[in-house]
Amino acid sequence: MDVDAFAAAHGAEWQRLRTLLRRRRSKLTPAEVDELVVLYRRAATHLSIVQSRSPDPELTAALTRLVLAARAAVTPSTGFRWAGVGRFFTxxxxxxxxxxxxxxxxxxxxxxxxxxxxxxxxxxxxxxxxxxxxxxxxxxxxxxxxxxxxxxxxxxxxxxxxxxxxxxxxxxxxxxxxxxxxxxxxxxxxxxxxxxxxxxxxxxxxxxxxxxxxxxxxxxxxxxxxxxxxxxxxxxxxxxxxxxxxxxxxxxxxxxxxxxxxxxxxxxxxxxxxxxxxxxxxxxxxxxxxxxxxxxxxxxxxxxxxxxxxxxxxxxxxxxxxxxxxxxxxxxx
Incomplete structure (x- = not known):
C-alpha cells in the first residue's frame, strides 16, 4: 500500500475530525456529533488498515493518537460512582x-x-x-x-x-x-x-x-x-x-x-x-x-x-x- 497516497486520500477526513475534537462537545450541533462518530469509525478502520498492510510508524502513531482522542470524545468517562464500588464487591x-x-x-x-x-x-x-x-x-x-x-x-x-x-x-x-x-x-x-x-x-x-x-x-x-x-x-x-x-x-x-x-x-x-x-x-x-x-x-x-x-x-x-x-x-x- 502506498502510504503517501493513502494519507492524501483521507487526510481531509482526519483534519475535519481534529477540528471537531478541538471544540467542546456541548458546542457541537447534533449533525456535527453524528459526523464526529462517523469520522471516528472511519479513522479506526484506517488505523487498522495501516497496521495490517503497511505499518508505517509515523502514520500509525498519528492515527493512534487521533483515534484515542476521538474515542474519549465519543464515549466520555461516566466518572466515579459509589454504586460501582458496591457492585464490585457484591x-x-x-x-x-x-x-x-x-x-x-x-x-x-x-x-x-x-x-x-x-x-x-x-x-x-x-x-x-x-x-x-x-x-x-x-x-x-x-x-x-x-x-x-x-x-x-x-x-x-x-x-x-x-x-x-x-x-x-x-x-x-x-x-x-x-x-x-x-x-x-x-x-x-x-x-x-x-x-x-x-x-x-x-x-x-x-x-x-x-x-x-x-x-x-x-x-x-x-x-x-x-x-x-x-x-x-x-x-x-x-x-x-x-x-x-x-x-x-x-x-x-x-x-x-x-x-x-x-x-x-x-x-x-x-x-x-x-x-x-x-x-x-x-x-x-x-x-x-x-x-x-x-x-x-x-x-x-x-x-x-x-x-x-x-x-x-x-x-x-x-x-x-x-x-x-x-x-x-x-x-x-
Missing part, C-alpha cells in the same frame, strides 16, 4: 472467584497435598533438614524462632509487612499464570518452605504449636494465594485452549479482565488476613479461641463467594467491562 469480585472455583480448588488441593507429603517426608527423615540447617538452627526454630516470628515486631508494622508480602506473592501467581510455569514454580517454592519448616516442627514434637499458629491466619491467607494462582492459571489455559468461537487474543483478553477484578478484590481480603496474623495469631489467648477467629474469617470469605457469586452466576450477570469498552472487530477489506 457482584463482580465474588462472581469471578466463583467462576474460577474449580481452578482455585484444584490449585489449593494440589498445594495442600504436596505440603502434607513434604512435611511427612521431612518429619520422618531427620537427616533431610540437616542438609540445609545446622542442629543449632533447628533447635532455635523449634524452641523459639517459629513462635517469635509473629511477635518480633510491632503488630502494625508486622501486619503491613505481611499484607504487602502476601499481596506480592498473590500478584506474582496471578500475573505469571499466563505462561503457567512461573506460577507453578512460586507455588512449589512456598510448598517446599512450608514442608521443610512444618516437617522440622512435626518431627520434633511441636505439631500442636505449628498448627495452632499457622492455621489461625493461614486458612484465609493461603486461600487468597490459591485464588490468585487458580485465576492466573486459568488465564494461561485460555491461550492454550481458547475454545472454538474465540481467537487466542480474545480469550486471553477476557480472562485477563477477569484476573484484574480478582486482583483488586483480593487486596482487602489479604488485609484482613494480615490483621489476623499480626494481632490474633500472637495474642495471649487460648489456641481454640484464636482458631475460632481464623476459621470464622475463612468460612465468612467462602460463604461470601459462594452466596454472592452463586446468585450473580445464576442470574447471568457479568463482571466484564461494557461491550463498548471491549475490543472491536471491523472489516478492513
Amino acid at each position: 457482584t463482580a469480585f465474588p462472581l469471578e472467584v466463583y467462576r474460577a472455583g474449580r481452578w482455585c480448588a484444584g490449585t489449593g488441593g494440589a498445594f495442600v497435598a504436596l505440603s502434607v507429603l513434604l512435611i511427612a517426608i521431612v518429619a520422618g527423615n531427620p537427616e533431610i533438614p540437616l542438609r540445609v540447617m545446622s542442629p543449632d538452627e533447628i533447635t532455635s526454630l523449634v524452641e523459639h524462632d517459629f513462635e517469635a516470628y509473629y511477635s518480633g515486631a510491632a503488630a502494625q508494622n508486622f501486619g503491613f509487612a505481611v499484607w504487602t508480602n502476601n499481596a506480592w506473592i498473590s500478584a506474582i501467581c496471578l500475573a505469571s499464570g499466563v505462561i503457567v510455569l512461573p506460577a507453578v514454580y512460586v507455588l512449589w517454592q512456598n510448598a517446599l518452605n512450608l514442608g521443610l519448616v512444618g516437617g522440622v516442627m512435626v518431627g520434633n514434637g511441636r505439631t500442636d504449636l505449628f498448627l495452632s499458629l499457622l492455621l489461625v491466619h493461614g486458612l484465609l491467607e493461603l486461600t487468597c494465594v490459591f485464588v490468585a494462582a487458580g485465576v492466573g492459571l486459568r488465564i494461561g489455559w485460555s491461550w492454550l485452549a481458547p475454545g472454538p468461537l474465540r481467537t487466542r487474543g480474545q480469550a486471553v483478553a477476557a480472562a485477563g479482565r477477569s484476573g484484574l477484578v480478582v486482583a483488586l478484590g483480593l487486596v482487602p481480603v489479604l488485609l484482613v488476613s494480615g490483621v489476623i496474623e499480626a494481632f490474633v495469631t500472637p495474642a495471649p489467648l487460648p489456641a481454640v479461641v484464636k482458631l475460632v477467629v481464623g476459621t470464622l474469617a475463612w468460612l465468612g470469605f467462602l460463604a461470601y463467594v459462594v452466596v454472592c457469586g452463586g446468585i450473580a452466576h445464576r442470574a447471568g450477570q457479568t463482571a466484564d467491562v461494557d461491550a463498548a469498552d471491549r475490543e472491536a472487530v471491523a472489516p478492513t477489506a
Whole structure:
C-alpha cells in the first residue's frame, strides 16, 4: 500500500475530525456529533488498515493518537460512582472467584497435598533438614524462632509487612499464570518452605504449636494465594485452549479482565488476613479461641463467594467491562 497516497486520500477526513475534537462537545450541533462518530469509525478502520498492510510508524502513531482522542470524545468517562464500588464487591469480585472455583480448588488441593507429603517426608527423615540447617538452627526454630516470628515486631508494622508480602506473592501467581510455569514454580517454592519448616516442627514434637499458629491466619491467607494462582492459571489455559468461537487474543483478553477484578478484590481480603496474623495469631489467648477467629474469617470469605457469586452466576450477570469498552472487530477489506 502506498502510504503517501493513502494519507492524501483521507487526510481531509482526519483534519475535519481534529477540528471537531478541538471544540467542546456541548458546542457541537447534533449533525456535527453524528459526523464526529462517523469520522471516528472511519479513522479506526484506517488505523487498522495501516497496521495490517503497511505499518508505517509515523502514520500509525498519528492515527493512534487521533483515534484515542476521538474515542474519549465519543464515549466520555461516566466518572466515579459509589454504586460501582458496591457492585464490585457484591457482584463482580465474588462472581469471578466463583467462576474460577474449580481452578482455585484444584490449585489449593494440589498445594495442600504436596505440603502434607513434604512435611511427612521431612518429619520422618531427620537427616533431610540437616542438609540445609545446622542442629543449632533447628533447635532455635523449634524452641523459639517459629513462635517469635509473629511477635518480633510491632503488630502494625508486622501486619503491613505481611499484607504487602502476601499481596506480592498473590500478584506474582496471578500475573505469571499466563505462561503457567512461573506460577507453578512460586507455588512449589512456598510448598517446599512450608514442608521443610512444618516437617522440622512435626518431627520434633511441636505439631500442636505449628498448627495452632499457622492455621489461625493461614486458612484465609493461603486461600487468597490459591485464588490468585487458580485465576492466573486459568488465564494461561485460555491461550492454550481458547475454545472454538474465540481467537487466542480474545480469550486471553477476557480472562485477563477477569484476573484484574480478582486482583483488586483480593487486596482487602489479604488485609484482613494480615490483621489476623499480626494481632490474633500472637495474642495471649487460648489456641481454640484464636482458631475460632481464623476459621470464622475463612468460612465468612467462602460463604461470601459462594452466596454472592452463586446468585450473580445464576442470574447471568457479568463482571466484564461494557461491550463498548471491549475490543472491536471491523472489516478492513
